[in-house]
Amino acid sequence: MAKLLFGKALLPIYSAKMQDHxxxxxxxxxxxxxxxxxxDAARRCGVNxxxxxxxxxxLQQALGTTLFVRNEAGRYQLxxxxxxxxxxxxxxxxxxxxxREHLDQSSGQIGGTIxxxxxxxxxxxxxxxxxxxxxxxxxxxxxxxxxxxxNIDLTKREADLAIRFSRPEQGGLATMAQKLGxxxxxxxxxxxxxxxxxxxxxxxxYDDASASLPQARWTEELRKRLxxxxxRFRVSDIDTSLEAAARGYGKAVLPKLVCEGDKRxxxxxxxxxxxxxxxxxxxxxxxxxxxxxxxxxxxxxxxxPWA
Numbered sequence: 001m002a003k004l005l006f007g008k009a010l011l012p013i014y015s016a017k018m019q020d021h022x023x024x025x026x027x028x029x030x031x032x033x034x035x036x037x038x039x040d041a042a043r044r045c046g047v048n049x050x051x052x053x054x055x056x057x058x059l060q061q062a063l064g065t066t067l068f069v070r071n072e073a074g075r076y077q078l079x080x081x082x083x084x085x086x087x088x089x090x091x092x093x094x095x096x097x098x099x100r101e102h103l104d105q106s107s108g109q110i111g112g113t114i115x116x117x118x119x120x121x122x123x124x125x126x127x128x129x130x131x132x133x134x135x136x137x138x139x140x141x142x143x144x145x146x147x148x149x150x151n152i153d154l155t156k157r158e159a160d161l162a163i164r165f166s167r168p169e170q171g172g173l174a175t176m177a178q179k180l181g182x183x184x185x186x187x188x189x190x191x192x193x194x195x196x197x198x199x200x201x202x203x204x205x206y207d208d209a210s211a212s213l214p215q216a217r218w219t220e221e222l223r224k225r226l227x228x229x230x231x232r233f234r235v236s237d238i239d240t241s242l243e244a245a246a247r248g249y250g251k252a253v254l255p256k257l258v259c260e261g262d263k264r265x266x267x268x269x270x271x272x273x274x275x276x277x278x279x280x281x282x283x284x285x286x287x288x289x290x291x292x293x294x295x296x297x298x299x300x301x302x303x304x305p306w307a
Contacts, residue, residue, distance in 0.1 A: 024055070026059070026089035028041065028051075028056050029056060029085070029089055030089055032068060033068075033086060036077070056068070065079075065082065066082075068082075109138070109139075110141055110296050112141065112142070114161065115146060115160045116162070117158065118162065119148070119149045119238070121238040121258065123147040124147070124239060125239075125242075125255070125257070125258045126304060126306070127301075127304070131143065134300050141293060143297065160286070161283060161284065161294070163180070163301070164281075164284060165279045165282070167280070175287060176284070179281070179282055180282065180304075181280075182278045182279065183281055184256045184278050185215060185255055185256065186256050186269040187253055188252060188254045188259050188265045188269075189266055189268055190245055190248035190249075190266070198268065201250045201251050202230060202232070203223040203228055203231060203250055203251050203252070204235060204241050204244050204245060204252040209236060210237070214277075215253050215279075218253045231244075231250045233249075242254055246265065253277065257305065257306070283298065283302070285298060
């Protein structure tokens with residue numbers, strides 16, 4: 001039944017139905033499709049889970065079809081027959097965004113909401129220290145920061161911009177990649193450690209799931225070459241490694257940009273001398289994105305210190 005209702009021949013029927021509903025109905029559809037859980041969708045929309053479930057139930061009843069099913073992992077997935085509805089919802093989202101930005105620009109302001117996804121270390125130590133200047137220059141602009149390491153799908157509009165340590169392997173022509181710079185790494189320990197404690201300190205290593213990361217491999221290479229011990233705990237991301245080293249729990253391979261100028265750290269690179277520890281930083285965006293707010297934020301990100 002659903003396949004017949006949403007076939008191309010009957011596309012005008014549900015298109016007409018969609019026009020009878022306001023944008024909010026489809027905002028929840030997009031949020032659940034992009035996050036996969038009611039709790040994450042509710043958080044993104046600024047409501048509770050009950051509201052998301054109720055609004056989606058109302059939308060499904062109005063359209064006369066099931067929109068989502070739950071997979072074995074308990075995550076919600078859009079049913080195949082609802083993908084054409086998704087296309088229309090995304091069109092409504094873009095038009096709504098363009099309208100809001102047009103109203104801001106007509107008053108001489110750059111406004112709207114830009115969602116940036118990046119690994120936590122970049123959010124916390126590169127973007128946040130400079131975000132105030134962007135806000136001062138564009139007070140009508142809202143920036144949502146999403147600290148996460150997973151490779152999000154920009155084609156699902158999970159974010160407007162994403163900053164990653166590697167060039168995207170998916171997305172094709174729908175995704176545009178721009179290299180922001182190179183993040184250099186070196187070996188550090190907490191400045192509170194004495195030279196004797198530093199020499200005897202263990203290396204803060206990564207867990208098995210993160211062992212293939214460049215910084216994890218560099219750490220292991222240094223540890224083995226110097227014939228020193230790994231710490232009794234493991235980390236999975238740079239930010240946790242930073243905090244562990246700052247608290248004196250051991251030595252770690254960390255970004256120079258973060259540690260230089262921070263009195264909590266002391267560089268021990270001269271003693272370890274491992275060259276070539278750099279990671280490229282890439283800015284990913286939608287290739288069809290032409291909003292002035294997005295180009296403004298992209299330009300601002302390009303001006304940040306990435307080395």
